[in-house]
Amino acid sequence: MREISPKEVEKKLEEGTILHIIDVRETEEVAEGKIPGAVNIPLGLVEFRKQDLDQSKEYIVVCRSGGRSGKATEYLEGQGYQVINMTGGMLAWEGKTE
Template sequence: MKEILPKDVEQKLNDGLVLNIIDVRETEEVAEGKIPGAVNIPLGLIEFCKQDLDRSKEYVLVCRSGGRSGRAAEYLEGQGYRVVNMTGGMLAWEGKME
């Protein structure tokens, strides 16, 4: 599984790159703040929402600490999707939030 550091995600966003970020935390966790532009798909719904994802795009998966997003990344990778897990999760995020 590919991994990316939060500071590298932040740098890519600051450089103007468009990233496809999926936040797999629960809705109430995301309500406290998320990376700008991230889409919330709770881990428990990934299996049911995967058909809405574009297999030609790469997705950055995010959660609180990196564990749930790691599980989501392993699952989606096994289903043929291109994914990267953001290590450290939102606990390590120092960038802007919405």
């Protein structure tokens, strides 16, 4: 499983890199703040929403601490998607939120 640190994600966003971020936390967790531009697909719905994702794009998967995003990353990798798990999750995120 490929991984990326919150600092690396923040740096890429500051540089203007277009990132495709999936936040797999529950809706009420995301309401407290998410990485700008992240799309919320709760972990329990990833299997049913995977067809909404483009297999030609690379996705960064985020959760609260890195556990759920790790599970989602492994699942999506197994389905042929290009995914990277953000280690430490939103607990480690120091960048802007929306």
